[in-house]
Amino acid sequence: MRTLDFAPLYRSTVGFDRLFSLLDQATQTEASSAWPPYDIERVADDAYRITMAVAGFAPDEIDLTQHDTTLLVTGQRKSSEGGRQILHRGIAARAFRQTFNLADHVKVVGATLENGLLTVDLKREVPETLKPRRIPIGGTQAAVGQDNARPRIEAERQAA
Known part of the structure; x- marks a missing residue:
């Protein structure tokens, strides 16, 4: 695993602490952060969209929380086996927790769940x-x- 030393950059820059912290976090990400799969796209100059594949989750089983510059998306399935006997489980039903670091002044403006895809719309409002x-x-x-x-x-x- 590659580690980066940002100490020289801290000595010669002012106000970039958050950027270096984000880079440090990115180099230490876990394999579990790739679940569930997601896309991030720019839809306009100041608008973005995160699309997550959350098949099998209902809207009340997914929680979106924005705190300052962090967006936290969590999913916890409610037990709905109802006496069914599953012979093969190919649809992942595991809980997830995904964190997105947002730029300053980026706010969540809406979210929808359709056809197993959670879409979160974001907008930068300076x-x-x-x-x-x-x-x-x-x-x-x-x-x-x-x-x-x-x-x-x-x-x-x-x-x-």
């Missing part, structure tokens, strides 16, 4: 205060908003 803004050079005007437009009330006050 707050206005964190979007880029223009900074004027010189002068005493403060940078306001995204395009430096002064608020209407202030402009009317100066015009009067």
Whole structure:
């Protein structure tokens, strides 16, 4: 197994701690993290979709929890043998726990379970205060908003 030493990068970078932690976790993933199989796709510039194959699970047996930048998907089958005698079990009914690390400002906007596929829709919603803004050079005007437009009330006050 390959191990990576991020110590030199910690000395020369600022604010990338979370990135290095994610890389460290990725190098130590377990084989069980591949169950159930899943796809991650980009459906638009700021929209993503996770599709998981969860055949045999009902919607009330699957739990989705987002805490900060972590999405946790767990599945626990309820016993439904009902006196049946299974001669061969090919459909996996084992419980699962899958964790996805999300980028900042990515939120779950919906989830559906159809034909044995759990689809989780995600969207990046960057707050206005964190979007880029223009900074004027010189002068005493403060940078306001995204395009430096002064608020209407202030402009009317100066015009009067």
